Amino acid sequence: MASEDPPSLALKQALCYTCWNISSNLSRCLACKRVSYCSKNCQKQDWNRNHKALCKKLVALNESKGYLPSSNRCWKDYYAEQVYHSLILMISYEPYCYHCYRRESQIEDGARLKTCQYCRLTSFCPSCQPTHPSAECATLQVIATDDRILVDLRRRTGRSSTIAFTGLPRQQHFPLASATDWYDYYTRLSDKGGLRFKMNRDLKYQGHDRKEREFVEGIRYGTNTTTYQLTLLAAIEAIIPNVSTRASINLHIIGAAGAEFASAPAFEELLHLLPSLTALHLSFVGKNVFVPHEEGTKTQDLHTLQCCTTCTTMGRSISFTTWRGPYHAYVDTDSYKTPDLAAAFHSGFSVDEQADWYPTIEYLAHASHPTLFTAARNFEILGEMEIWKSLGAAFVRNAEVNKWKGMSPSLVVYGDRPNEVSYRNHWWYIVEQK
């Protein structure tokens, strides 16, 4: 989900849709029954904001019952209606019966869906068993917990993400590959060793201090942001043999969008974990790249990312340029310099905008540098492998689960099955240089 979207819990009517208040006393819009509020005031606010227009459409949707076979309604029946109505998140994430795939407007008149009391993200109609597999419920409970962390974070700080990385540059290079997981990275390679016994391997806080709990929750939730830098670092280690003595590294981020920019301060982690590195250069290239100067100009301005005092005093720096447009066009410009590594996070090139991506993919299959790719879902990886195969590409790293994927899951909107979840940068692979 994008950072401004309401949390899944609010979309599932377990939080006030306006203020995201965690209240047990929510009341629903009586007309559409698809949003819940903690107070009349919150309802009024949302009504004036956009519910007034939306409510009518939702009522109409409720009245069109859809295809309802008397028995054996399957996920595909639900899914087909979902895709048809996919325009707003409120519909995409609506509660439906986990077993018979009916939304509330499709069950017996006046009957209500019951919510799983543990995850609050799964619903059941009165005719079905009010249970779902406990392992699945446990994963959904993580989403619910993280939703609450996010709500709390936005309230306290106004921000939607946290970034936790090593506070000071390390004197010695410890390969990231030597860390077994995020816990090992934070407590051994980074500087959160003090939390070793206060959080478990899943970065869940085990103590009783409120401030410390917020901090650990921030770290855990923040893996969805720093996943970009650690995945890059893992790829750099895989492709640059003399990485522990390199003074400069040049990275290209292809198709960069909001999430990559939100994680930008964490690029300093590369300086902090690679002691020999004094200059890191980043180029953000893509259709959605934010260009800080006039639109349409094709010149590149060099910007610097603010580093910590220690790095600055040592003369170490991170510079970046942005270029709006497709990567295969960028390579023909004067500002292009062959990178050590290019990276495309969640490109989805086998699924969306295939025609847009294809010339870039064709170029990268035989580029003179390696390229890192990530995807959230396995079927995307399978599709991508087909395309690379047809282009005769080879791999430094075959597609596999990424050790540095984000730890905070999200509900997949149009999953292959109910309650499917995905993780940021779940899968990764590196295309070889030619």
Ligand SMILES: [Zn+2]
């Ligand atoms: Zn409210």
Ligand SMILES: [Zn+2]
């Ligand atoms: Zn309504």
Ligand SMILES: [Zn+2]
């Ligand atoms: Zn049911």
Ligand SMILES: [Zn+2]
């Ligand atoms: Zn549950």
Ligand SMILES: [Zn+2]
């Ligand atoms: Zn620094």
